Amino acid sequence: MTTANAEQAGGSEQALRIAFSPCPNDTFVFEAWAHGRVPGAPAIDVTFADIDITNGMAERGEFDILKVSYAVLPWVLDEYALLPCGGALGRGNGPLVLTKDADTDLTGRTVAVPSERSTAYLLFRLWAADVVPGGVGEVVVMPFNEIMPAVRDGKVDAGLVIHEARFTYQEYGLHKLADMGEHWEATTGLPIPLGAIIAKRSLGAETLASLAEAARTSVQMAWDDPAVSRAYVMEHSQEMDPAVADQHIGLYVNEFTADLGDDGYAAIRGLLTRAAAEGLVPALPAEALAFG
Structure with missing residues (x-):
């Protein structure tokens, strides 16, 4: 987990603490906001942490704003509100089961997963x-970066993978047994809910509204001029190939990032309702999902 102080007027003393992953989709979305280029946006002090860590932060009530898995919402929505933008939903971008x-x-077989409090796990x-x-x-x-080697080396029978593993699993000699997103879309017709942006309800309705607007504006600025965010994305992408980073952004940053919309909210409710039934x-x- 690493920290990067926001480069904004007023300094980090007044900044709200935000944690999101160093993955290209998150750094792409938040780059303009993190560097103080979103007009009128609250200052933020950024911490980078993988989503299994931010899920735990949310359950402990740490940080003002967090990127978490939709799967953790039932445990945290008393204290946090779901923002209607900034997160990751989509089509054709679900987790894979590799063998x-x-x-x-897979009957009776050992399966490695990156977290049991994740959308990938629920799917x-x-x-x-x-x-x-x-x-x-x-x-x-x-850890998700250990899953493909573990499957390749026979330590587990299968692995549930996320993120850039969609583009690299063949390098490990692995096969795609199933696509969780394809199954979800085929059985529900809805997009795949992956990562959510949440903020503390105690910040108040006015601040929550300004956070949602800041996230929406930040992603629009990234779309308007992708070259501006390039250095920030690659700095934190853990030596990822630039072409893979571009694929990652193209897959996970879409219209639902700008606004969840009716289909987005339906997907979230559908996932959590089905998971609760199981x-x-x-x-x-x-x-609980209402904003504002």
Whole structure:
């Protein structure tokens, strides 16, 4: 976990603390805001942390603004509000289940996952409930960058992968057994809800509205002139190939990033309702997702 102070007038003493991942989609979205170029936006002090860490921060009530998995919302929406923009939903961008052999039967097999408090995990369990009649075996949590090597080396039978692994898994000699996003879209017709932006309700309605506007403006500025954010994106992308970073941004930053809209909210409610029915998350009151 690394920290980068916001380069804004007023300094970090007045800045709101925000944590999001160093992945290209997040740095692309927040670059203008982080560098003080969004007119009228509250100053922010940025911490970079992977989403499994920010999920824990949210559950402990740390930080003012966080990028988290939609899967963690049932545990945090008493203290945090869901912002209607800045997050990651979409189509054709779901997690993958990878195996060493193309025809692996997952019944009773060991599967590595990046987190049990993640949308990827919920989508995986909903998929498995539909297509693995005997049920999978042991689920092992490990850092997402260790999952593909573990599958390749036979330490686990399958791995649930996210992010840029969609573009690189073949380099490990692995096969795509199933696409969780394809299954979700085929069974619901809805986009795939991945990462949410939340902010503390205690900041007040006026500040929450300004945060939503800042996130929306920041992503629009990134779209208007992508070259401006390039250095920031590549600085934090952990030596990712620039072409992969561009694919990553193209896949995860879309119209739902600017505004969730009716389909976005329907996807979130659908995911959490189905997951609650399977006993994977607590039931969430319908009004909990409301903003404003």
